[in-house]
Amino acid sequence: MEIIKNKKTLQDFIERQKEMGKKIGFAPTMGALHNGHLALYEEARKDNDLVISSIFVNPTQFNNPEDLKKYPRDINRDILILKNSGLVDAVYIPEVADIYPEKTESQHYDFDGLENEMEGKFRPGHFDGVGTVVEELFRQVKPDNAYFGEKDFQQLAIIKKMVEKKQLPVKVIGVPIYRAENGLALSSRNQRLHEDRKEAAKVIYNTLNKVNDWFRTVTIPEIKERVTDIFDHEQGMKLEYFLIADEDTLKETDFFYKDRKYRAFIVVVVDGVRLIDNMHLD
Template sequence: MQIIKSRKELKRFILQHKKSKNTIGFAPTMGALHPGHISLYEVARTENDVVVSSIFVNPTQFNNPDDLEKYPRTLENDLQTLETSGFVDAVYLPEIKDLYPNGAVSRQYNFEGIEMEMEGASRPGHFDGVGTVVEELFRQVQPDNAYFGEKDFQQLAIIKKLTEITQLSVKIHGVPTARETDGVAMSSRNKRLTEHGRKTAEIIPNTLHKVQQWFGKLSIPEINQKVKEIFENEPEIRMEYFTIADEQTLRKVEIIQKDHQYRAFLVVVIGDVRLIDNMQLSYNL
């Protein structure tokens, strides 16, 4: 596995493979890698000639400076994880100047409203930061295919919209959320949980599975009330928001229509660790 530490070095690597007409698969990360990340590269390996990773903790997508400071940085372990997987041909480790030559400032995008829902409502400017770094990485890596986990479903939708706005010729693939044996979504943030907090996190997938059971049998206001009651009885975990939204618009809904696809989104805080998860909903009529 080749370790690429500068934009200039990356340009040479990409040019070589473009000349050979190799297809390039890419999945950007912020490090603190876990099997969920590796699942992206496993899929990419089956669909591309060359697979590229990147590790860069992007400052413009953090609203809280403390969150940025606390974000786990485990580069040595990450490189070993990528090497051991056998799925990755090269990893790009850019410096800030490689991605933000004029300083770490986000571009502003019009994502047609999906940036204002859920995460966008609670984290103003977050998706401008995501869009800025992903657009720049796409322009430098020039992938044919890019892979993102469905755990960050709204981010996946934003990136699909980004490619439309920028007319970048990269196909975006969503990969199902990787989960621990107890159902908790794999996340770099899980490393910050205490042992007790990690056990408490099981309520997240358990609640989403209950929502799936209720969906189509109860009204959405009734489901919302049941979820609220679950967390009112859990003093060690705070629900930031729960939403059932249309998968296309990401707008929350109050009435189920059979010709639409829906997804439940749940965000909680355990201690000082913010965790997100979601689940596609099918009808139980």
């Protein structure tokens, strides 16, 4: 596995691969790797000649400086995980100057309103940071296909919208949420939870399954009341938000229309760690 640590080395590497006609699959990460990330590379392995990872903790997508400071970092562990997986041909580990050569600040994007829903209401400017780093990585890595997990479903939708608006020659592919045995969606932030709290947090997934059952026969306002009640009785957990939204527009809905696709979104803070999850409603 190639370990590439600056933009110039990456450019030379990509140029050689393109000259050989290699089809490139790419999944960017912020490190703290887990099996959910490896699932992206397993998917990429199916349809590409070359699979590339990147590890870069992007400062412009953190609203809270403390969150950036606490974000788990262990580059040697991450490299070992990638090597042992046998799924990745190269990993790009840029410095801040490789991504932000002048100022460490985001571009401003218009994502047709997708950025104003859900996470956008709680984390202003977050998706400008995401768009900026992903666009720059796409321009440097030049992938044919790029893979993102559906756990961050809004992020996935926004990256697809950015690619469409910027007319970038890359296909963005969503990969289903990878879950622990108890149903908890795997996340790098989970590493900050004690094992017993990870087990307790399975209530998030269990609640989404209940919502999937309820939505056939129960009104959305009643579903929201039931979800709120569940977390009111969970010690050490705070429900930040729960909503049901149209999968295409991400706009919250209070009523189901038969010709639309819907998804439940939930954010719960467990012992100070913010956990995000979602589920398509059948």
